[in-house]
Amino acid sequence: MREVTLKHIAEILEISVATVSKALKDYPDVSAKTKKRVKELAETLNYKPNSFAVNFRTRESKTIGLIIPEVVHHFFSNVIKGIIAQAEKKGYLVIILQSNESYQLEKKQLGLLVSKRVDGVLMSLSNDTVDYKHINNVLDRDIPLVLFDKTAKLINCSKVIIDDRKAAFIATEHLIRSGCKHIAHFRGPLLPLNSIDRFLGYKKALETYDIKYDPSLVYTCNEVTFEEGYNFTQELINTQKRVDGLFAVSDLVAIGAIAKLNELKIKIPEQISVIGFSDWLMSSAITPSLTTIGQPGYLMGKKAFKRLFVEMAKIRKKQPFKYKTIELPTSLIVRNST
């Protein structure tokens, strides 16, 4: 049989579906004897209450949607883990969709989640999302939505973020304080706020320490891959410019750079210091181990769900609330590459 329903139980016991339902919920107007018969049969048949039905009464699906640009990504997998752990604690299931950094897909997926009546949505924007109508539509309909990590200033909603600009400043400052004077930056794509902020933090640090900004030392990683780090390092070396420090937008890019520098027998950190961003699992395992900025992915996931949980309750009770931006601390993790 596909699924035991109230109807099956009612037919077998020759009572009404309503009585079965009431019996299972211990309504006072059903006799103890009937309750016992219903409950015993329900157990024998391994009856499971239909959660989608529950949904009609409480108007809750106890399910939230999560849209994430990329699942195979050390930082994002940690965020997912944090979200699932916290959601599970509160009895929520998580539907996960991957936007592949595509605005079109992200938009379609958000519509799908809303049509599925999720109770709330957690999202990290794709790299090419510049129009926010799809998100504002959801917020306008009082569906709770919290953004994390990759957000946009123009969207008015709650956000869980790190201060990318400050963290990038600290990373660059660390290179300067280690004696670097000619610092290259392998930046992220042009649009997302976090790669802009990391770039601005880099510039700000140079300015603060009276180092002239040289745009020819900045390379843009559109895909943020190992290969880009590897190839741009070759290009950088080919320019014959003096470079003694490199700040990469992510550990993966930094590790690509280290692979190329190792290949060229350029000594790290003696000839060039390298710092990454994110603290990937492997960053402590490579040679030399990578200095980086620790970004609390698991905590970010937990905090994002917690905030969503608060807003879901507020909206359910029709209570007013204000959007909050929660900023999580990052840390400078000094290893052997600087």
Next chain:
Amino acid sequence: MREVTLKHIAEILEISVATVSKALKDYPDVSAKTKKRVKELAETLNYKPNSFAVNFRTRESKTIGLIIPEVVHHFFSNVIKGIIAQAEKKGYLVIILQSNESYQLEKKQLGLLVSKRVDGVLMSLSNDTVDYKHINNVLDRDIPLVLFDKTAKLINCSKVIIDDRKAAFIATEHLIRSGCKHIAHFRGPLLPLNSIDRFLGYKKALETYDIKYDPSLVYTCNEVTFEEGYNFTQELINTQKRVDGLFAVSDLVAIGAIAKLNELKIKIPEQISVIGFSDWLMSSAITPSLTTIGQPGYLMGKKAFKRLFVEMAKIRKKQPFKYKTIELPTSLIVRNST
């Protein structure tokens, strides 16, 4: 407003809910004029049909459940990505739960997914799952369920796997053919089939090439971590035994071993060759780059969903079908550590 319903539309137009519903579905017994009024208002109000309601008619939720031991894991994130991509193609959403390698949690999560009326379940067993009643219960109720990667011989259902024993044989054989005669194995936990099979493949290769099996060269990684690889390598070196090859149950363990060997200035592969298993993202980036067994995670995810999709259709149409075991090919990826 929380959500536009059929009732809202009916009230505004002063017609019945049934008429609104029929109008939206183009029933012939509703006038063209009414249909037009209903559809226009539905569009203005941004009405979305309730997917949970649809569920009652078709008995489908267009949602599947996925239980995975660990999300933050290069191989499993690739599997998740493959599953989501394939599910999306077929209009299915994926609810993801993480069992944290715990049988108790896995059991609870499976019950939860069933009570949520998912159309099917994809699962990879946790390391401490030895009782399969929870899975057999689900199969007995004709709820489609497909296991992948970590499976059990005693469960009769469809499975998507690799031949771990053969792959481990090839890995060990590669070490032997490179001239290794004293080969250590850092194995996985005692229970899961894949770590047993990898161990048996290692033993079989030794036997085939007339190398005496020495149990003191086998260490058990219960958590399969970088730290275990790192620490067991120190222990192995401390024994002062002759060791010229190491086959690690996963790349992460192998990379831990490499980090320790580098630290001890033991030359890889000159003094000891190292081979891993799984081909993690970073395995090509470390020094020396790691020889390993490529395991097709993304493909495994796609194949698992495809098989589930077939079985969901068969069960829906009440057609008989046979369980299938789909075995995916692995590959030996030779790099600089051997």
